[in-house]
Amino acid sequence: MPHTFGHNMESPNHTDVDPSVFFLLGIPGLEQFHLWLSLPVCCLGTATIVGNIAILVVVATEPVLHKPVYLFLCMLSTIDLAASVSTIPKLLAILWCGAGHISASACLAQMFFIHAFCMMESTVLLAMAFDRYVAICHPLHYATILTDTIIALIGVVAVARGSLLMLPCPFLIGRLNFCQSHVIPHTYCEHMAVVKLACGDTRPNRVYGLTAALLVIGVDLFCIGLSYSLIAQAVCRLSSHEARSKALGTCGSHVCVILISYTPALFSFFAHRFGHHIPLHIHILLANVYLLFPPALNPVVYGVKTKEIRERVVRVFQSGQGSSIKASE
Numbered sequence: 001m002p003h004t005f006g007h008n009m010e011s012p013n014h015t016d017v018d019p020s021v022f023f024l025l026g027i028p029g030l031e032q033f034h035l036w037l038s039l040p041v042c043c044l045g046t047a048t049i050v051g052n053i054a055i056l057v058v059v060a061t062e063p064v065l066h067k068p069v070y071l072f073l074c075m076l077s078t079i080d081l082a083a084s085v086s087t088i089p090k091l092l093a094i095l096w097c098g099a100g101h102i103s104a105s106a107c108l109a110q111m112f113f114i115h116a117f118c119m120m121e122s123t124v125l126l127a128m129a130f131d132r133y134v135a136i137c138h139p140l141h142y143a144t145i146l147t148d149t150i151i152a153l154i155g156v157v158a159v160a161r162g163s164l165l166m167l168p169c170p171f172l173i174g175r176l177n178f179c180q181s182h183v184i185p186h187t188y189c190e191h192m193a194v195v196k197l198a199c200g201d202t203r204p205n206r207v208y209g210l211t212a213a214l215l216v217i218g219v220d221l222f223c224i225g226l227s228y229s230l231i232a233q234a235v236c237r238l239s240s241h242e243a244r245s246k247a248l249g250t251c252g253s254h255v256c257v258i259l260i261s262y263t264p265a266l267f268s269f270f271a272h273r274f275g276h277h278i279p280l281h282i283h284i285l286l287a288n289v290y291l292l293f294p295p296a297l298n299p300v301v302y303g304v305k306t307k308e309i310r311e312r313v314v315r316v317f318q319s320g321q322g323s324s325i326k327a328s329e
Contacts, residue, residue, distance in 0.1 A: 020103060020104045020105075021101055021102065021103055021104065021182065022101075022102050022103075022104060022107045022182045022183075022184055022189070022194075023100045023101055023102070023182060023183045023184065024090070024094055024100035024101075024102055024184050024186060024187060024188065024189070025100060025183055025184060025185045025186065026094045026095065026098070026100060026186075026187055027187060027281050027284050027285065028185045028280055028281060028284075029279070029280065029281045030281050034094070034095040034096075034098075035095065035096070037095055038092055038095035038096055041088065041091060041092060041095065041288075041292065042092070044292045044293065044295075044296040045084060045088040045092075045292075045296075047296040047297075047299075047300070048080060048081070048084045048088075048292075048295040048296045049081065049084070051077075051296065051298075051299030051300060051303070052077035052078075052080050052081050052295065052298075052299050053077075053081070054299060054303075054313060055073060055074065055077045055299045055302065055303075055309070056074055056077050056078070058309060058312050058313055059071070059073065059074050059309075060074075062312050064308070065308060065309070065312070068131050068142075068146040068151055069128065069131050069132075069135075070308075070309075071151050072124055072127055072128045072131060072151070072154075073128075073302060075124045075127075075155055075158065076121060076124050076125070076128075076257075076298060077298070077299065079117050079120050079121045079124065079158075080121070080294070080295035080298060081295070082113070082117055083113070083114065083117035083118070083121070083291065083295060084295050086110055086113040086114055086117065087110070087114060087188050087291055087292075088292075090102065090110070090188065091187050091188065091288075094187055095187075102189065107184075107189040107194065108170040108173060108174070108189070109170075110188060110189045111169065111170065111173075111188075111189040111190070111191055111194065112166050112167075112169065112170055114188060114189070114190070114291070115162075115166050115169070115191060115212075116162040116163050116165075116166040117162065118162075118216075118265070119161060119162035119165055119166065119212075119216045120158045120159055120161070120162035121261065121294075122216050122217065122220045122261075123154075123157065123158035123161050123162065123216075123220065124154075124158050125220065125224065125254075125257065125258055125261060125262075126220045126223055126224055127154045127158070128254050128257075129223070129224040129227040129228065129254065129258075130223075130227060131146060132227065132228075132231060132250065132251050132254055133227040133228075133230055133231055134146060135250065136231050136234050136235065136247050136250070136251075137230055137231065137234045161216075165212045165215065165216065166212070168208060169191060169205070169208065169209065169212075172204055172205050172208060173191075173194060173195065173198075173205060176195075176198035176199070176200060176202065176205070177198065177199050177200055178197050178198055178199065179199040180197070180199060181197055182197065183197075184197065185280060185284070186284055186287070187284060187287075187288055188287075188291070190287055191205075191209050192206075192209060195209070213269060217262070217265065217266070217269065221262060224258060228251070228255075231247075231251065234247075235247045235248060252305050253301055253302050253305040253306055256301045256305065257294070257297075257298050257301055257302070260293065260294050260297050260298065260301065261294045261298075264286060264289045264290040264293060264294070265290050267286050267290075268283075268286045268287045268289075268290045271283050271286055
């Protein structure tokens with residue numbers, strides 16, 4: 001890392017240590033509850049791994065689920081698993097034993113991957129909204145519009161969009177001088193939490209971070225809203241109540257996932273920039289809710305609300321139990 005990553009570091013015990021190392025403080029003001037907070041983190045992490053792997057296995061092993069909506073769901077599960085790997089191990093190390101030391105390069109890498117994965121997830125959620133729009137508004141053209149090639153291209157675009165939008169951030173931070181403190185009052189290397197520690201002019205970092213967030217959250221939410229307004233118009237034109245209920249039912253899972261994903265993201269985004277009166281530990285808790293809850297709840301939502309997935313998950317577990325009973329006999 002460049003030498004501009006500071007000349008001294010203020011650690012929790014105020015001793016001078018390696019200037020190329022940052023220290024993640026965890027949740028300031030709630031240190032005495034760190035061990036207790038690790039319990040829900042463990043539960044959410046376990047639910048994320050089990051739930052998303054179950055989704056991937058069920059969709060991969062059931063040919064009837066090889067449809068665009070489920071392939072997009074697999075993309076979502078893959079991103080959620082990758083995002084959890086980049087955050088939960090270090091978060092648990094901080095909560096369990098205060099192991100907050102992280103090298104500058106590792107901090108920038110974590111920052112890049114966390115925010116890039118969030119942008120990729122937003123792109124996939126937009127693609128899922130487009131899938132529902134085509135399915136309801138243009139059902140006769142569904143198979144010709146959402147071909148395997150188009151689905152693969154959307155996956156590539158999601159990865160490229162998230163990676164390219166986040167790529168300048170580590171370089172913009174690398175030019176800064178952290179001359180006062182390397183102690184990050186956070187549980188992970190969040191972009192604004194790191195920028196706020198820097199000396200000198202941080203306006204390029206703030207402007208770019210705000211622009212990137214608006215290009216993703218703003219544009220995607222607008223397009224998702226537009227998709228669902230067109231869906232609502234198409235549903236209202238349907239003649240029977242049963243047809244309207246069935247059409248809206250196919251959107252239920254996606255709407256729940258959108259609310260789960262974007263609500264804490266927007267709270268965290270606006271709290272960081274405009275909620276100066278909000279206590280710091282509330283900022284950090286919101287940021288962790290934004291990272292931990294959607295990956296854990298997305299598989300549950302689709303498992304509960306999607307009949308095809310629910311039936312096949314039950315069948316997999318039943319066949320597994322049957323095999324174990326035969327083996328014991």
